[in-house]
Amino acid sequence: MLRNIVAIFMLWLLVGIAGGAEQPSERPPTVSKMVAQLTIDGPIGPATSDYVGRALEQAQARNAVLAIIRMDTPGGLDTAMRDIIRMILASPFPIVSYVAPSGARAASAGTYILYASHIAAMAPATNLGAATPVAIGAPGGNEGKPKPRDKDDPSAPRDSDDAMSKKMINDAVAYLRGLAHLRGRNAEWVEKAVREGASLAAEEALAMHVVDIVAPDVFVLLTKLQGRRVDVLGRAVTLDLTGAVVEAIDPDWRSRLLAVITNPNVAYILMMIGVYGLILEFYNPGSIVPGTVGVIALLLAMYAFQVLPVNYAGLALIIVGIGLMVAEAFAPSFGVLGLGGIAAFIIGSVILIDTDKMPGVGLSWSVIAAFALTSLMFFGFAIGLILRSRHKAVVTxxxxxxxxxxxxxENFTEIGRIHVRSEIWTARTEVPVHKGQRVSVKGLDGLILSVAPSEDRKELEP
Structure with missing residues (x-):
């Protein structure tokens, strides 16, 4: 009887499992078409390229049929821009660059990204262009900007057309022309955008075949993209966006942190805070706070410098400058070491970021000057005080x-009591001492002082 009950139960269980296993095949889950939406809002830098790369990998892993890069940028760094363009050109699915919302712009590096995308779109009342390469961080901020030609001789070269600016501009023109030919867009206008800093509004850009679509929002954009044929890695792809769902992929905490600390000025400040903190910790062991803050700041600076083009000669000069200023505190040289340290520190700070590899970035002169003066005062005054305090007699x-x-x-010949430093102590002496006599402390054994009659003839202590 028991065997029959167990057999029936097992049979019922197997039937239930089989029925449950067949259920998914009878009702396959519906999978919506995913359209990934990325957002570039602000200057383009290493953090932006890191975010775009991670977002496109995530979109590919989720089988996205399309990615939309929503842009509002004044431009940015050449290397970060080229990294993003390489990702777009290697993407296995179409990518749309969309300048939005109304009032947004795709200036400088944004124009290049727009031209590289499979489809270029803009919202009304937006603009693009001004693609002249400019070294923003250089002194004066005018490098790379074309100046008007001589009125008397229009064919004469511009005063600012030195070898470096010519190379930058010609390289930018050739790069943008190549992208225009690849995507079948207006290749003539790009030269004006680079050489003359020309810009276009959305409607003009559409009329001149610089962009493909003007749409007020993403949903209208998707409607206009339906059925459009694009070339993706050499194969023709027809967009079918029926039932597509737009999913935003926002920057994670890593990208947001990287965006802050990869600002060269912020990375430089973190490095200096780290150096100050460690030096204070070394000169005052056990203070803990300066060392802890210094290590954290220095690690963040090192993390930022790994994505920035750091000139190690500049870094070495900064270290030498700090060393010379510290040496001034140890061995005063009437300012020679200090002035040499300041000179090395400033020169190293100026060339710390290699602007040839990454045009458009550099340290602010105000930040350099502030830290140069701060370093001089810090190492000349603060460390000097620390060293002088070490040579003072112990007072506690x-x-x-x-x-x-x-x-x-009291009178005593071996052990008695004395009054010293406003306290009463037990004292031991080898020479008889009389009450009221001045005694000098020669040593300390536990809580017993070793004393001897003092030669000090001043008045007795009260």
Whole structure:
């Protein structure tokens, strides 16, 4: 009987499992078409390229049929821009660059990204262009900007057309023309955008075949993209966006942190805070706070410098400058070491970021000047005080009693009481001492002072 009950139960269980296993095949889950939406809002830098790369990988892993890069940018760094363009050109699915919302712009690096995308779109009342390469961080901020030609001789070269600016501009024109031919867009206008800093509004850009679509929002954009044929890695792809769902992929905490600390000025400040903190910790061991803050700041600076083109000669000069300023505090040289340290520090700070590899970025002169003066005062004054304090006599604790002069409170030939430093101590002497006599402390054994009659003839202590 028991065997029959167990057999029936097992049979019922197997039937249930089989029925449950067949259920998914009878009702396959519906999978919506995913359209990934990325957002570039602000200057383009290493953090932007890192975010775009991660977002496109995530979109590919989720089988996205399309990605939309929503842009509002004044431009940015050449290397970061080229990294993003390489990702777009290697993407296995179409990518749309969309300048939005109304009032947004795709200036400088944004124009290049727009031209590289499979489809270029803009919202009404937006603009693009001004693609002249400019070294923003260089002194004066005018490098790379074309100046008007001589009125008397229009064919004469511009005053600012030195070898470096010519190379930058010609390279930018050739790069943008190549992208225009690849995507079948207006290749003539790009030269004006680079050489003359020309810009276009959305409607003009559409009329001149610089962009493909003008749409007020993403949903209208998707409607206009339906059925459009694009070339993706050499194969024709027809967009079918029926039932597509737009999913935003926002920057994660890593990208947001990288965006802040990869600002060269922020990375430089973090490095200096780290150096100050460690030096203070070394000169005052056990203070903990300067060392902790210094290590964290220095690690963040190192993390930022790994994505920035750091000139190690500049970094070495900064270290040498700091060393010379510290040496001034140890061995005063009437300012020679200090001035040499300041000179090395400033030169190293100026060339710390290699602007040839990454045009458009550099340290602010105000930040450099502020830290140069701060370093001079810090190493010349603060460390000087620390060193001078180390050479002072100890004024507290056990050592402070040695050499102190007190007064005997009673007659004694071996052990008695004395008054010293406003306290009453037990004292031992090898020479008889009389009450009221001045005694000098020669040593300390536990809580017993070793004393001897003092030669000090001043008045007795009260």
């Amino acid at each position: 604790g056990r050592e402070e009693l040695i050499g102190a002069v007190g007064t005997a409170l």
